[in-house]
Amino acid sequence: MALLTPEFGLLFWMLLSFVIVFFVLAKFGWPIIVNMVEERKAYIDKSLDEARQAHERLLGIQDEQSRLLKETREEQQRLLKDANETKAKIISDAKERAEVEASKIRAENQLLIQKEQEQAMREVRSQVAVLSLDIAEKVLRKNLDNKPAQQDLVTQLINEVNNN
Amino acid sequence: MKYKAFILFLGLALCSFQAHAGEPEGGELNVNELILEHIGDEYGWHVTTIDGHDFAIPLPIIVRSEQTGEWYLFSSARLHGGHAYEERFSISHEEAHKGKIVETLADGEVVRPLDFSITKDAFTLIMCSLILIAVVLYCARWYRKRQGHPELISPSGFIAFMELVIMSVVDGIAKPCCGEHYKRYTPYLLTVFFFIIFVNLVGLIPIFPGGANVTGNIAVTCVLALFTFAITNIYGTKEYWKEIFWPDVPWWLKVPVPIMPAVEFLSIFTKPFALMIRLFASILAGHALLLGLTCTVFLTVKLGTGMWAGMTAFSMLLSIFSSFVELLVAYIQAYVFTMLSAIYFGLSQVEPHHAKAVKD
Numbered sequence: 001m002a003l004l005t006p007e008f009g010l011l012f013w014m015l016l017s018f019v020i021v022f023f024v025l026a027k028f029g030w031p032i033i034v035n036m037v038e039e040r041k042a043y044i045d046k047s048l049d050e051a052r053q054a055h056e057r058l059l060g061i062q063d064e065q066s067r068l069l070k071e072t073r074e075e076q077q078r079l080l081k082d083a084n085e086t087k088a089k090i091i092s093d094a095k096e097r098a099e100v101e102a103s104k105i106r107a108e109n110q111l112l113i114q115k116e117q118e119q120a121m122r123e124v125r126s127q128v129a130v131l132s133l134d135i136a137e138k139v140l141r142k143n144l145d146n147k148p149a150q151q152d153l154v155t156q157l158i159n160e161v162n163n164n
Numbered sequence: 165m166k167y168k169a170f171i172l173f174l175g176l177a178l179c180s181f182q183a184h185a186g187e188p189e190g191g192e193l194n195v196n197e198l199i200l201e202h203i204g205d206e207y208g209w210h211v212t213t214i215d216g217h218d219f220a221i222p223l224p225i226i227v228r229s230e231q232t233g234e235w236y237l238f239s240s241a242r243l244h245g246g247h248a249y250e251e252r253f254s255i256s257h258e259e260a261h262k263g264k265i266v267e268t269l270a271d272g273e274v275v276r277p278l279d280f281s282i283t284k285d286a287f288t289l290i291m292c293s294l295i296l297i298a299v300v301l302y303c304a305r306w307y308r309k310r311q312g313h314p315e316l317i318s319p320s321g322f323i324a325f326m327e328l329v330i331m332s333v334v335d336g337i338a339k340p341c342c343g344e345h346y347k348r349y350t351p352y353l354l355t356v357f358f359f360i361i362f363v364n365l366v367g368l369i370p371i372f373p374g375g376a377n378v379t380g381n382i383a384v385t386c387v388l389a390l391f392t393f394a395i396t397n398i399y400g401t402k403e404y405w406k407e408i409f410w411p412d413v414p415w416w417l418k419v420p421v422p423i424m425p426a427v428e429f430l431s432i433f434t435k436p437f438a439l440m441i442r443l444f445a446s447i448l449a450g451h452a453l454l455l456g457l458t459c460t461v462f463l464t465v466k467l468g469t470g471m472w473a474g475m476t477a478f479s480m481l482l483s484i485f486s487s488f489v490e491l492l493v494a495y496i497q498a499y500v501f502t503m504l505s506a507i508y509f510g511l512s513q514v515e516p517h518h519a520k521a522v523k524d
Contacts, residue, residue, distance in 0.1 A: 009286065010384065011387060013285075014289055015387050018387055025300050025355050025358075026351035026352070029301055030300070030350060033303060042314070
């Protein structure tokens with residue numbers, strides 16, 4: 001049964017060596033290693049978190065970029081459409097105005113022509129009257145007794161004048 | 165013949181020696197004695213015996229004489245071959261103190277003196293302790309140099325391996341088993357784990373500085389278990405003690421005969437006792453198994469060359485297999501001891517839970 005009875009000497013040496021190992025390592029060994037590993041773990045976790053955030057931000061920026069691009073394209077399209085519309089409107093407006101102007105001018109011209117015509121007619125008429133009076137004078141001077149002949153003559157003269 | 169001789173044997177077998185080394189002069193190989201001698205402790209370190217000459221490394225013997233009360237320090241070589249030192253101290257062959265130093269008093273009475281000798285096991289313990297301290301402090305120095313620069317801590321090689329093992333104990337044993345105050349227990353658990361596994365592994369090396377059956381010695385496991393016992397109870401919470409002396413069981417189990425408190429109180433001691441026996445028995449058994457297998461070689465010499473060759477090959481194969489198993493056992497026993505210690509620490513950290521149970 002010698003195996004089952006602890007030897008006092010060996011107990012002593014074991015106690016001594018284990019106590020020394022325990023205190024030396026508990027003071028100068030394990031805490032440093034374990035704390036540094038934990039510190040590194042925290043650092044890695046932090047770095048991973050930062051990387052994730054950066055990635056998210058990047059994704060956000062890319063989204064923003066494509067959104068802006070899309071918006072710009074839409075704006076461009078809209079502007080182009082607007083410009084086209086404006087152009088068409090300007091042209092049609094101009095045409096309209098030109099037509100209005102033209103018709104106005106035409107109307108004025110017509111009026112003017114009419115007036116001139118009337119004036120001409122009036123002048124012609126006054127001329128005819130003068131001429132008539134002249135003719136009448138002449139006729140009177142020649143054939144005052146021949147009444148039907150005078151009448152015919154006058155009518156003929158007037159018609160001639162009118163035809164002219 | 166020693167267990168370490170199987171290395172020697174391999175050389176001999178290659179040279180087709182007729183297993184002379186296996187036959188001790190004068191006849192039978194006493195396997196029982198051989199195995200017990202090896203797995204026990206010894207003064208001086210017997211390496212091998214060649215042609216009847218013992219090759220042993222002498223170790224210091226420190227004893228206090230019962231007669232004079234003086235301390236004696238001398239080399240174990242002085243006791244070699246049954247000699248007595250100062251005609252007083254000799255190694256006993258009697259059953260009571262077999263293999264131990266005894267003192268023959270003036271009146272012829274034989275007593276066991278106070279013995280602090282650096283025996284084979286004590287020597288291995290001190291050597292392993294120094295190596296362990298050196299190795300761990302070397303690792304710690306590597307980390308200390310990088311203090312405040314967590315981005316530089318990327319160990320490789322040996323330190324990475326040590327970190328792996330250290331963190332497997334911290335994350336795999338201390339954190340899950342010890343509860344919220346696990347940091348208090350981590351240094352002890354790490355020390356115990358590395359101490360046991362290192363001494364176990366050194367014990368598996370069959371040549372000189374290794375091969376001692378240290379963790380298979382009850383004195384060693386006893387000290388380890390006492391540490392676990394002390395730490396468990398020193399840090400035990402109030403609730404832990406309450407559950408021992410006034411457990412939550414029907415009153416007639418506590419008054420008038422305190423059956424449950426007695427059982428609980430006993431369990432304080434049985435837990436570390438089981439730790440002590442488990443480690444001791446498994447390492448002892450491993451060493452005994454390897455020795456037995458090695459001895460088969462020398463026991464079967466008489467059976468004729470063919471039989472002997474067959475048995476040798478067979479026992480060598482088994483021996484190699486068992487050595488691998490022992491490597492595994494070296495780790496498993498260290499792990500089990502550490503984990504059970506951690507579990508006992510965790511169990512001593514109980515917080516009151518009755519109030520909550522009543523509310524529910």
